[in-house]
Amino acid sequence: MRKEITRREFLRRSTAxxxxxxxxxxxxxxxxxxxxxxxxxxxxxxxxxxxxxxQELMEAIMKIPGTEIVAVCDAYKGRVRRAIERTKxxxxxxxxxxxxxDDKSIxxxxxxxxxxxxxxxxxEAMQAGKDVYIEKPLTYTxxxxxxxxxxxxxxxxxxxxxxxxxxxxxxxxAKEIVASGRLGQITMIRAYYNRNTASGAWIYPIPxxxxxxxVDWEMFLGPAPKRPFSLERFFxxxxxxxxxxxxPTDLFVHxxxxxxxxxxxxxxxxxxxVGALYRWKESREVPDTVNAVLVYPEGFMVxxxxxxxxxxxxxxxxxxLGTEGSLEVAGGEIRFYPEIVHEDNGWVVRSWPRELEEAYxxxxxxxxxxxxxxxxxxILEAGEVYREEGIDSTLVHMQRFFESVRTRKPPVQDxxxxxxxxxxxxMVNLSIKTGKIVYWDFEQENVKKG
Ligand SMILES: NC(=O)c1ccc[n+]([C@@H]2O[C@H](COP(=O)([O-])OP(=O)(O)OC[C@H]3O[C@@H](n4cnc5c(N)ncnc54)[C@H](O)[C@@H]3O)[C@@H](O)[C@H]2O)c1
Numbered sequence: 001m002r003k004e005i006t007r008r009e010f011l012r013r014s015t016a017x018x019x020x021x022x023x024x025x026x027x028x029x030x031x032x033x034x035x036x037x038x039x040x041x042x043x044x045x046x047x048x049x050x051x052x053x054x055q056e057l058m059e060a061i062m063k064i065p066g067t068e069i070v071a072v073c074d075a076y077k078g079r080v081r082r083a084i085e086r087t088k089x090x091x092x093x094x095x096x097x098x099x100x101x102d103d104k105s106i107x108x109x110x111x112x113x114x115x116x117x118x119x120x121x122x123x124e125a126m127q128a129g130k131d132v133y134i135e136k137p138l139t140y141t142x143x144x145x146x147x148x149x150x151x152x153x154x155x156x157x158x159x160x161x162x163x164x165x166x167x168x169x170x171x172x173x174a175k176e177i178v179a180s181g182r183l184g185q186i187t188m189i190r191a192y193y194n195r196n197t198a199s200g201a202w203i204y205p206i207p208x209x210x211x212x213x214x215v216d217w218e219m220f221l222g223p224a225p226k227r228p229f230s231l232e233r234f235f236x237x238x239x240x241x242x243x244x245x246x247x248p249t250d251l252f253v254h255x256x257x258x259x260x261x262x263x264x265x266x267x268x269x270x271x272x273x274v275g276a277l278y279r280w281k282e283s284r285e286v287p288d289t290v291n292a293v294l295v296y297p298e299g300f301m302v303x304x305x306x307x308x309x310x311x312x313x314x315x316x317x318x319x320x321l322g323t324e325g326s327l328e329v330a331g332g333e334i335r336f337y338p339e340i341v342h343e344d345n346g347w348v349v350r351s352w353p354r355e356l357e358e359a360y361x362x363x364x365x366x367x368x369x370x371x372x373x374x375x376x377x378x379i380l381e382a383g384e385v386y387r388e389e390g391i392d393s394t395l396v397h398m399q400r401f402f403e404s405v406r407t408r409k410p411p412v413q414d415x416x417x418x419x420x421x422x423x424x425x426x427m428v429n430l431s432i433k434t435g436k437i438v439y440w441d442f443e444q445e446n447v448k449k450g
Contacts, residue, residue, distance in 0.1 A: 031129065031155065031156040031157055031408075032408070033107035033108065033131060033405055033406075034104060034106070034107050034129040034130060034131075042066050042067055042068040043066060043067045043068070043107045043108055043402060043405055043406070044067075044068055044070045044105060044106045044107050044108070045061055045067055045068065045069045045070065045071075045106070045107070045108045045109070045110060046069075046070065046071035046072070046073075046094065046097075046100035046103070046106045046108070046109045046110070046130075047069060047071065047072040047073070047083060047091070047109075047110050047112070048073055048097040048100060048109055048110065048111045048112070048113060048121055048125075049073075049074060049075075049111060049112040049113035049114075049117070050072045050073070050074045050079050050080060050082070050083035050112070051074065051076075051079055051112060051113075052204075053112045053135055054074070054079075054083070054110065054112035055079070055082065055083055055086060056394060057110050057112055057133070057135075057162070057394070057398065058083060058086055058087070058110075059086070060392075060394050060395045060398045061110070061398060062086070062087070063395055064395075064398060064399055064402055066402070066406075067108075067402060068090070069087050069090070069091045070090070070091055070092065070105075070106060071091055071092055071094045071099075071100045071103065071106060072084060072087075072091050072092075072093060072094065073093065073094045073095055073096055073097050073099070073100060075215060075216040075217075075219040075220045075234075076207075076210065076214060076215050076216070076234070077214040077215075078207050078209055078210070078214060080093050096219070097109075097121055097124075098124070101124055101125055101128040101130065102128070104129075106130065107130065107131060107405065108130060108131045108132070108133065108402075108405060109121075109125045109130045109131075109132055109133075110132075110133045110134075111125070111132060111133070111134040111135060112134075112135045112162075114220070114237045114238075114243045114244065115137055115139070115140045115243060115244050115245070115249060116140045116222065116223055116224045116242065116243045116244070117222055117223070118134060118135070118137070118138060118139060118140060118144070119138075119139055119140065119141075119144035119145075119147065119148055120222065120223055121134075122134050122138075122148055122151075122159065123147060123148060123151050125157075126151050126152060126155045126157040126159060127151065127155060129155075129157070130157065131157050131158040131159070131404075131405045132157065132158070132159045132160070133159075133160050133162060133398065133401045134159065134160070134161055134162060134418070135161075135162040136161055136162055136163045136253050136254065136257065136418065136421070136422070137245070137249040137250070137253040137418075137421070137422035137425055138161050138415065138418035138419055138421070138422045139418075139419065139422045139423075139426070140243075140244075140245070140249075141426065142419075142422075142423045142426045142427075142446055142447055143446070145415075145418070145419030145420075145422055145423055145445070146419070146444075146445055146446055148415050148418075148419060149415045149416050149419050149445065152414070152415040158401070158404045158405050158408070158410075158411055159411065159414065159415045159418075160397075160400070160401040160404060160411035160412065160413055160414065161257075161413040161414075161415070161417065161418030161421075162394075162397065162413075163253070163254055163257035163258070163397075163413055163418070163421065164393040164394040164396070164397035164398075165254060165257070165258050165393055166257055166258055166261040166393075166397070166412070166413060167393045167396040167397035167400060167412065168332075168388055168393035168396070169388050169390070169393075170329065170332060170333065170334050170386060170387075170388040171258055171261060171262055171329065173334060173386050174262045174320075174327055174329050174334050175261060175262045175264070177327055177334075177336060178262055178263060178264075178320065178327070179264065182322075182324060182325055182336070183320060183321075183322025183323075183324055183325045183326070183327060184322040184323030184324030184325065184339070185299075185322060185323045185324075186263070186299075186300050186320055186321065186322040186323075187299065187300050187301070187321070187322075188300060188301055188303070188321045189259060189263075189300060189301070189302045189303070189318055189319065189320050189321065190302075190303050190318065190319045190321070191252075191255040191259065191302055191303065191304045191305075191316075191317070191318035191319075192304070192305050192306065192313055192316065192317060192318070193247070193251040193252070193254075193255070193305075193306040193315070193316040194305075194306065194307055194310060194311045194312065194313045194314065194315070194316075195306075195307075195308050195311050195315075196308065196309060196310050196311040197311075200308060200311070201279075201280050201283070201284075201288060201308040202236055202238040202239055202250075202284075203236060203239075203280070203283055204235055204236055205235075206231050206232075206235045207235075210231050210234070210235070212229055215229075215231070215234055217229045217234070220234055220237075224242045224243055225242055227242070232283070236283065236284075238250050238286070239280075239283055239284030239285065239286060240284065240285050240286070241285050241286060244286065245286070245425055245426060245429045246275075246284075246286025246287060246290075246429070247275070247286065247287060247288070247290045247306045248273075248290060248292070248424075248425035248426070248428040248429050249422065249425040249426070249429070251306055251316070252290075252292065252304050252306070252424065252425050252428060253421050253422055253424070253425045254316065255302075255304055255316065255318060256268075256294070256302075256420075256421040256424040256425065257413065257417070257418075257421040258318065258329070259302055259318060260417065260420065260421060262320070262329070263296075263298065263300070263320075264298075265296050265298050265300075266297075266420060266442075267296075267420040267423070267424070267440055267442070268294035268295060268296055268302070268424050268427065268440060269295055269296065269297045269439065269440050269442075270294070270295045270427075270437050270438060270439045270440065271292060271293070271294050271295070271424065271427035271428050271430075271431050271437070271438050271440075272292070272293050272431050272436075272437045272438070273290060273291060273292035273293070273428040273429075273431040273432050274290070274291055274292075274432060275287030275289065275290040275291075275429075275432040276288075276289050277289075278309065279308060279309050280308060287432065288307070288308040288309070289306070289307045289308070289309065290304075290305065290306050290428070290432070291303075291304070291305045292304045292305070292428040292431070294424060294427075294428075302318075304428075314330070314331065315330065315331055316330065317329055317330025317331065318330070322339070323339065324338065324339055325337060325338045325339055326339065332387060332388045333385060333386065333387045333388070334385070334386045335383060335384070335385050335386075336383055336384040336385075336386075337382075337383045338380075338381050338383070340380055342369060342370060342372050343369050343370050344370050345360075345370060346370065349361075397412070397413075400412045416445070419445065420445075423440070423445075423446075423447075426447075427440065427447060430447065
């Protein structure tokens with residue numbers, strides 16, 4: 001006789017055995033937040049890495065009703081102190097991230113450590129039953145992304161990646177305009193990040209009390225190669241290959257996420273890039289100038305560039321170029337410009353025998369098409385501007401994460417989406433390092449090997 005088991009029992013058994021519970025091609029039984037006993041309990045949060053971004057995320061979380069930051073840990077004591085102060089003493093210093101993972105009363109962890117830690121901490125957190133909000137880039141290598149996607153599926157935990165600009169109202173509007181077809185056929189996107197300051201080039205100030213007494217060097221290094229104590233490496237880790245992929249993983253990953261979101265594209269099928277270190281030579285290993293081209297199977301290319309030498313184009317943005325219009329997404333605004341074009345074969349036709357030129361322009365259709373100045377005046381659309389005002393996208397992105405934690409509905413930027421955006425950045429670096437075009441294997445969700 002077939003023995004029925006309850007859903008609760010089913011979940012208990014599958015989590016106890018660590019078995020993958022496949023309910024459909026991509027569905028896994030959703031696991032409830034770990035520490036909650038009643039629907040009205042606050043969702044409890046542990047912060048892993050309360051650095052510059054970690055504390056911005058804390059500020060956002062503290063604005064969200066029904067959440068409570070109860071734990072923090074960081075490798076620099078000054079940041080632990082400031083983080084606890086931020087919560088008015090309610091959060092406790094757990095010392096090490098594993099202590100946060102071991103505490104069954106904590107539902108959610110926020111991971112805002114340097115990139116070389118992301119995969120290990122995210123995987124261990126999901127295996128410990130936590131839901132995870134993790135900063136971009138999801139990964140330090142492509143293989144890590146494949147693993148994170150598997151663990152997110154097998155554990156049924158919510159994992160949301162922190163590319164907040166995709167939750168801005170402006171990018172949602174851009175997505176709507178692209179989907180409406182107003183831009184016509186899109187074959188080209190130009191994306192950029194340009195900076196001309198030391199802070200823009202990640203040369204952040206080092207706190208004056210930083211020393212081997214206040215900085216836990218081993219905790220920072222973790223899976224990275226052993227190196228002598230260095231405050232530059234600790235506080236400016238983006239400049240070194242051991243902890244970061246430089247411009248592509250720090251900046252291009254934002255552009256890739258936004259472009260994937262706005263265009264409804266999954267992933268680049270190939271990438272080629274060049275990078276060089278021209279200006280900030282004393283402070284880093286990674287290039288300060290990168291030009292990359294990503295090719296998408298949906299039928300468009302993305303040209304991505306960053307210099308740390310000039311910011312004439314300002315901050316970051318991208319221009320989506322279509323046959324009927326262009327859309328520029330930059331600086332909290334989007335601008336739509338219709339394509340107003342007319343044919344002009346005059347310079348060719350003027351070389352023909354005079355009577356043939358005259359005959360060509362005696363056709364009223366050609367005249368109308370090629371000589372707009374001969375037509376009655378028209379009023380043409382000049383463009384539209386949309387500016388975002390209101391709640392910051394980091395808060396919206398975080399609110400959407402907690403909504404997923406409560407409802408167990410898939411997050412807006414799940415592990416697969418985060419893996420692909422980070423993988424684009426890694427493909428760019430691979431191309432820079434090998435001087436070759438790097439191809440994506442859509443079946444394996446990894447680069448084509450060999
Ligand atoms: N979404 C965004 O717009 C955005 C903005 C800035 C940074 N970020 C991302 O946030 C992450 C952190 O960047 P940041 O600028 O805050 O760097 P940061 O150096 O200011 O902060 C990282 C913190 O992690 C701590 N840390 C290192 N190893 C640790 C460990 N094993 N356990 C606990 N803490 C540890 C460090 O002491 C440091 O305080 C990066 O992945 C970065 O890409 C995202």
